[in-house]
Amino acid sequence: MNSSTGSTSTGISVTLEKGLELLERMMLIRRFEERAAQLRAEGLIPGFLHPYIGQEASAVGICDVLSPQDVLTSTHRGHGHMIGRGADPARMYAELFARVGGYNQGKGGSLHMIDTELGFLGANGIVGGGIPIAGGAALQFKRTGSDAVAVSFFGDGASNEGSFHETMNMAALWKLPILFVCENNLYGEFTRQSEHMVLKDVADRAPAYGMPGVVVDGNDVIAVREVTKVAVERARNGDGPTLIETKTYRHRGHFEGDMAKYRPKEEVEEWMKRDPLLTFSTWLSTERDASKADLADVRSRVDTRLEVAIAWAKEQAHPLAEDALNHVYVESFNGEALR
Amino acid sequence: MTNFTYADGIRQAIAEEIERDPSVFVIGEDVGESGGVFGVTKGLWDRFGSNHLWDTPISEEGIVGAAVGAALVGGKPIVEIMFGDFSFLAMDMIVNQAAKTHYMTGGNLSVPMVVRMVTGTAGSTGAQHSQSLEAFFTQVPGLKVVAPSTAEDAKGLLISAIRDPDPVIFFEHKGLYVGRGGPAGDVVKVDPIPMGVGKIVREGSDVTIVSYLKTLEYAQKAADELAVEGISCEIFDPRTLVPFDRAGLRASLEKTGRLLIAHEAPTRGGFGAEIAAFAAEDCFELLRAPIVRVGARNTPIPYAPIMEKYTLPGVARIAEEVRKLVK
CATH class of the missing domain: 3.40.50.920 (Rossmann fold)
Known part of the structure; x- marks a missing residue:
């Protein structure tokens, strides 16, 4: 039950075609976030943004292994998970623009975005808030004999919340079909990991609850995919949960506008060399003979798709102010909003 | 004379609703074989088994969160908070998650969950086991708040609460439980009582x-x-x-x-x-x-x-x- 380290990328079973697909998904996240930051600067996005840039391999590696019936909970930094799962960037932008065409009809924004058809149960504005909810979905799967799996993404900071510890204990106790995915980007908001916990690896918390903990290079999409396969199989077989710690780094601040001056320059430079898109593109070129044109095509497809999405989102209607009174409850009373 | 207590009403509502809709289940501390600290779920574990009377560790946030998650994927959980005072340990899941899910998802998701909270004093139960916290919850848009005073109302309102598509906080006063752990009373048929009717x-x-x-x-x-x-x-x-x-x-x-x-x-x-x-x-x-x-x-x-x-x-x-x- 000791935590172990996932093997680094050996490229098992990844063809050029599959590799380009994974790269495109990662690129879609990267460019979605970069464009979102620009659009926010232009005044189109009124609320918070917590960019996922730098962590793309983690979301894509995990989501690539999942099946349609599986569900996910996410975090304040949720765009990557959502796109990794296959969400529509147009409806995401529309939500960020607070339009009725958005995933949440403009009532949620970045922090609460959902896609029920994809089993994406939501980003979450509360650190650690999604963890017990994923646990509950897994409990329902277990109780009803479903072979679906729940995945909860969270960060190193959330692993200090009670919600994490309570759910880890219950999930191990009941052998729930769940993956706890700690994306350790080394900072809980502005505080570096060494200042918020003694352990070096969050995965070391897993054995304390009686479940395996795995550390993997979170910037290596293939390595993430491989450890995920093992954990998903374990969950589907009824053998219980796994804690996967993906070691990664956010290239930008905690939120858009945070200059992240609390991080040493050398550390940032070191991680930039390990940019998951850069390293995976290089790997595809050297190990799978991807041509420059192959890689350029990926970028161009992504950019075209996003510009179409942004244009669509900009055309979506603004909600009416009185729409604020809808959806407080599923049921109204005597035809009136419940007061 | 009919022997039908407040606890009977709650217990019968749970049993009838599990029979009517198998997606209904109870989750909480000691709710299973032991029948709950106030004996409210006594006998239900024998009838319906662990899958419908789900015992948990003492982890209020995890329990209510589990209920929220189960509700999002088709379950109809009834959470028992043994003493309402302990709800503060689960406040994020109740207030920030369950109450707001339907709203902040633009009506795409809902949380059909009942949180049964044992409230009030039973005599020298002290500062942390006696509080009446209803105003904490009535202040939160998205929650419905129920406070039955009789056995019939407890049964009829709990049936409605379980069938309700929204999260419902259901207060049960421990001073109204009678004959804790005693034999189950008579089964009394009670129709669902609509909410908002005094x-x-x-x-x-x-x-x-x-x-x-x-x-x-x-x-x-x-x-x-x-x-x-x-x-x-x-x-x-x-x-x-x-x-x-x-x-x-x-x-x-x-x-x-x-x-x-x-x-x-x-x-x-x-x-x-x-x-x-x-x-x-x-x-x-x-x-x-x-x-x-x-x-x-x-x-x-x-x-x-x-x-x-x-x-x-x-x-x-x-x-x-x-x-x-x-x-």
Whole structure:
């Protein structure tokens, strides 16, 4: 039950075609976030943004292994998970623009975005808030004999919340079909990991609850995919949960506008060399003979798709102010909003 | 005579709803084989098994979160919070998650969950096992709040709460549980009671007393005493606080023109303040005297019986305040 380290990328079973697909998904996240930051600067996005840039391999590696019936909970930094799962960037932008065409009809924004058809149960504005909810979905799967799996993404900071510890204990106790995915980007908001916990690896918390903990290079999409396969199989077989710690780094601040001056320059430079898109593109070129044109095509497809999405989102209607009174409850009373 | 207690009503509602809809299940601490610390789920584990009476570790946030997650993927959980005071450990899941999910997802998701909360004092249960916390929840848009005072209402309202598509906070006063751990009572058929429909418990003409949960019993005893003195009290039990039967309140005030609100929660910021505001907004022209609130004194609940009795509203205080009000 000791935590172990996932093997680094050996490229098992990844063809050029599959590799380009994974790269495109990662690129879609990267460019979605970069464009979102620009659009926010232009005044189109009124609320918070917590960019996922730098962590793309983690979301894509995990989501690539999942099946349609599986569900996910996410975090304040949720765009990557959502796109990794296959969400529509147009409806995401529309939500960020607070339009009725958005995933949440403009009532949620970045922090609460959902896609029920994809089993994406939501980003979450509360650190650690999604963890017990994923646990509950897994409990329902277990109780009803479903072979679906729940995945909860969270960060190193959330692993200090009670919600994490309570759910880890219950999930191990009941052998729930769940993956706890700690994306350790080394900072809980502005505080570096060494200042918020003694352990070096969050995965070391897993054995304390009686479940395996795995550390993997979170910037290596293939390595993430491989450890995920093992954990998903374990969950589907009824053998219980796994804690996967993906070691990664956010290239930008905690939120858009945070200059992240609390991080040493050398550390940032070191991680930039390990940019998951850069390293995976290089790997595809050297190990799978991807041509420059192959890689350029990926970028161009992504950019075209996003510009179409942004244009669509900009055309979506603004909600009416009185729409604020809808959806407080599923049921109204005597035809009136419940007061 | 029918033997049908408040706990029987709750237990029967759970059993009938599990039989009607297998997606209904109970989750909480000691709710399974042991039947709960107040014996409310006693016997249900034998009938329905662990899958429907899901015992948990002592982890309130994890429990309510599990219920929220289960509800999002097709379950209909009934959470038991052993003492309502412990709900603070689960407040994020109740207030930030369950209450807001339907709204912040633009109506795409909902959380059909009941949180049964054991509330109030049972005598020297002390500051952390006796609180009446309903106003914490009535303040949160997205939650419905139910507070039954009788066995029939407990059953009929719990059936409605379980079938309700929204998260419902269901308060059960531990002082209304009778014969804890005793044999199950008679099965009484009760139809679902719609939310937002109050009930006139006693008809009268001089003053309307609005009360609920255990305090309703004290109000009835006070009304008996006052009747001897020639003061006629009408008693209105709202049964659900959110939604609240404002029309029912007005109908009563049309008869009496005077209002006293009695509840076990502290007076300051208690739900009685909201009821007073309803009356002032809807019925100002009907009021012949200032509205009076009788709640707990604004202290934590003390352990010593003599102090506890002093802080909480009882028959004597309600009667005394009514006498002053009708003078």
